Amino acid sequence: MSKYWIAATLFLLVSCNQEQKTVTYEEIPDAKDVHSYAQPQIAKITHLDLDLSIDFSDHIISGTASYDIETAENADQIILDVNNLNIDSVWLGEANGNRIPTTFQVGSATDFMGAPLTIDISPNTNKITVRYSTNPEAAALQWLEPVQTLGKSDPFLFTQGQAILTRTWIPIQDSPGIRYTYSARVQVPSGLLALMSASNPMEKSDDGLYSFEMQQPIPAYLMALAVGNIEFQAISDRTGVYAEPGMLEDAAYEMADLEKMVVATESLYGPYLWDRYDLIVLPPSFPFGGMENPRLTFATPTIIAGDRSLTALVAHELAHSWSGNLVTNATWDDFWLNEGHTVYIERRIMEALYGRPYSEMLAKLGLQDLTATIDDMGPASEDSHLKLSLDGRDPDDGMNDVAYEKGYLLLRTLEELAGREIFDAYLKAYFEAYKFKSLSTEQWESYVHQHLIDPHDLDIDLSAWLYAPGIPAEHAQPVSNKFDQVDRHASEFIRLGRLDRSSTKDWSTHEWLHFIRQIPADLHVSFYEKLDDVYALSDSGNSEILAAWLEKSIQSGYLRDHNLPQLRAFLVEVGRRKFLSPLYRALKENGELALAREIFEEARPNYHSVSSNSISALLGDSEAI
Ligand SMILES: [Zn+2]
Numbered sequence: 001m002s003k004y005w006i007a008a009t010l011f012l013l014v015s016c017n018q019e020q021k022t023v024t025y026e027e028i029p030d031a032k033d034v035h036s037y038a039q040p041q042i043a044k045i046t047h048l049d050l051d052l053s054i055d056f057s058d059h060i061i062s063g064t065a066s067y068d069i070e071t072a073e074n075a076d077q078i079i080l081d082v083n084n085l086n087i088d089s090v091w092l093g094e095a096n097g098n099r100i101p102t103t104f105q106v107g108s109a110t111d112f113m114g115a116p117l118t119i120d121i122s123p124n125t126n127k128i129t130v131r132y133s134t135n136p137e138a139a140a141l142q143w144l145e146p147v148q149t150l151g152k153s154d155p156f157l158f159t160q161g162q163a164i165l166t167r168t169w170i171p172i173q174d175s176p177g178i179r180y181t182y183s184a185r186v187q188v189p190s191g192l193l194a195l196m197s198a199s200n201p202m203e204k205s206d207d208g209l210y211s212f213e214m215q216q217p218i219p220a221y222l223m224a225l226a227v228g229n230i231e232f233q234a235i236s237d238r239t240g241v242y243a244e245p246g247m248l249e250d251a252a253y254e255m256a257d258l259e260k261m262v263v264a265t266e267s268l269y270g271p272y273l274w275d276r277y278d279l280i281v282l283p284p285s286f287p288f289g290g291m292e293n294p295r296l297t298f299a300t301p302t303i304i305a306g307d308r309s310l311t312a313l314v315a316h317e318l319a320h321s322w323s324g325n326l327v328t329n330a331t332w333d334d335f336w337l338n339e340g341h342t343v344y345i346e347r348r349i350m351e352a353l354y355g356r357p358y359s360e361m362l363a364k365l366g367l368q369d370l371t372a373t374i375d376d377m378g379p380a381s382e383d384s385h386l387k388l389s390l391d392g393r394d395p396d397d398g399m400n401d402v403a404y405e406k407g408y409l410l411l412r413t414l415e416e417l418a419g420r421e422i423f424d425a426y427l428k429a430y431f432e433a434y435k436f437k438s439l440s441t442e443q444w445e446s447y448v449h450q451h452l453i454d455p456h457d458l459d460i461d462l463s464a465w466l467y468a469p470g471i472p473a474e475h476a477q478p479v480s481n482k483f484d485q486v487d488r489h490a491s492e493f494i495r496l497g498r499l500d501r502s503s504t505k506d507w508s509t510h511e512w513l514h515f516i517r518q519i520p521a522d523l524h525v526s527f528y529e530k531l532d533d534v535y536a537l538s539d540s541g542n543s544e545i546l547a548a549w550l551e552k553s554i555q556s557g558y559l560r561d562h563n564l565p566q567l568r569a570f571l572v573e574v575g576r577r578k579f580l581s582p583l584y585r586a587l588k589e590n591g592e593l594a595l596a597r598e599i600f601e602e603a604r605p606n607y608h609s610v611s612s613n614s615i616s617a618l619l620g621d622s623e624a625i
Contacts, residue, residue, distance in 0.1 A: 033330070035174075045069055050170070054194070067128050067129075078121055081116065082116075083109070092127065103119075144156040157227040184198065185212075187209050188209075188210070189208055191204065197223060197294045200278065216274060217436055230244060235255055236258065239262060239277050265318060268424060277297075285611075287577050310542070326434075335395070343404050361480050433447070486518070494523065499535075504535070516549055543574065554586040572603040
């Protein structure tokens with residue numbers, strides 16, 4: 001990182017004696033994070049030590065956060081991000097050591113950003129402590145009543161930090177460009193297990209007290225905690241699965257290839273640097289498919305299909321152990337660096353394990369998603385640039401297919417221009433060069449020019465990819481013979497109403513998704529009836545297939561004629577935003593806004609704030625955020 005930082009001088013007015021003093025510091029990031037109040041060039045956190053207690057009856061986390069800090073010469077303040085936290089007291093020194101009183105101020109809060117917590121320090125301060133508590137509606141936290149879990153007997157809590165929600169449960173410098181190590185002690189009710197994005201206990205303690213250690217430096221959005229009636233099952237010496245007891249066996253079956261995935265990724269991009277790789281399957285309200293919390297991926301139970309057909313998501317989260325967790329986007333405007341690289345690696349893992357025809361189906365579906373998203377945005381939308389400009393907006397707005405799939409397509413295009421051998425060596429070296437660091441799009445651009453494009457004389461207009469809308473014409477084209485066969489089947493059905501069970505009996509999830517996408521929404525509703533009669537798609541136990549089918553059912557009017565109870569059941573149970581948004585949008589756009597609002601009303605308690613805020617905004621709910 002240091003080569004991208006420049007020396008700078010800051011003049012501060014010291015109020016006590018009105019005398020101007022000079023503060024000098026050596027490093028200033030050239031990528032300003034507009035979503036954090038922190039000023040790391042003056043004072044930054046290097047280690048966090050948490051001592052927390054979890055109160056399930058009042059939905060409050062309380063305790064102390066102690067920080068090791070590094071300061072510029074003569075620094076007299078450190079700024080943390082807070083959002084809707086109660087700050088009880090602040091002192092200089094350790095939580096349980098000699099306390100030196102100090103003053104602090106919580107600035108005025110704005111919208112999703114929260115507020116700066118400014119703490120006065122002295123030039124030799126290297127440790128500060130904050131005693132605080134969260135509010136019951138803290139946006140990162142989802143508190144589930146026993147009835148919302150599989151076992152129905154114990155409550156459950158999980159956190160979601162990305163993009164800027166960690167500041168709603170920990171006062172922190174909440175910027176992806178600032179890394180620190182952490183340790184924690186967490187008290188939960190006895191009988192429950194607590195897990196973090198750190199070294200984990202694997203089994204319940206008698207007293208409900210758990211200790212955690214994360215020795216590799218991470219950015220704040222990767223802080224994570226889950227508490228519930230959770231058990232562990234090993235897959236290999238260094239991989240395993242956590243889940244509620246009733247889900248554990250199915251989860252372990254689905255994740256059988258975890259170790260093979262780690263080995264495949266290591267052979268491509270170098271050693272896995274986080275010690276263990278475990279995964280927790282959360283209750284259905286988890287708003288994302290997965291979240292790459294280091295050492296412990298958080299995953300939705302909607303990937304448990306019973307046939308290991310949706311494990312690309314696990315490959316994706318594992319891939320983040322290199323792209324995202326190890327080499328991190330400097331700001332949320334550079335989000336594509338995390339996700340584009342991760343989708344690229346995900347497909348390489350799937351190719352290594354299951355073959356090129358399998359990974360090409362994923363690439364084709366991804367390109368379809370990207371094209372649809374860009375069509376929706378319009379041809380000139382700046383949101384389809386890879387480098388985003390999210391100043392003044394919630395960075396969550398930038399988390400759409402563009403970062404993932406346009407990012408993937410750029411890397412795939414570079415791979416095809418350079419040849420795989422050269423590109424693999426380049427990518428491995430990139431992770432080595434930037435491990436445990438953050439970089440901006442501009443820094444990436446200069447690196448890729450220097451190490452790939454210029455030495456190999458590649459013909460690519462990077463600016464068109466990074467700083468212009470849409471998909472550049474010269475892009476890689478995934479090829480799938482399997483999908484060509486699906487296309488033939490779909491066109492026979494559309495023209496002649498003919499279905500042939502024998503040719504679909506071995507279809508994977510991806511072939512089904514492609515097939516459903518090919519069926520025009522304006523096809524007569526009798527075609528939809530026939531499809532459901534023959535393939536029972538409304539009763540699919542595969543969440544991806546069911547969601548795609550329900551969306552088409554709404555658009556075609558099949559839902560209106562048949563009042564599918566499966567739609568309501570799915571929307572009430574599942575909180576994964578990727579499924580919710582298209583379904584609620586389809587309802588809204590097809591004259592079913594009243595039904596959408598009614599289902600949302602019922603489902604809302606099961607949704608994490610990330611999902612309910614999105615759906616609220618989509619349905620035009622005036623109480624949105
Ligand atoms: Zn991702």
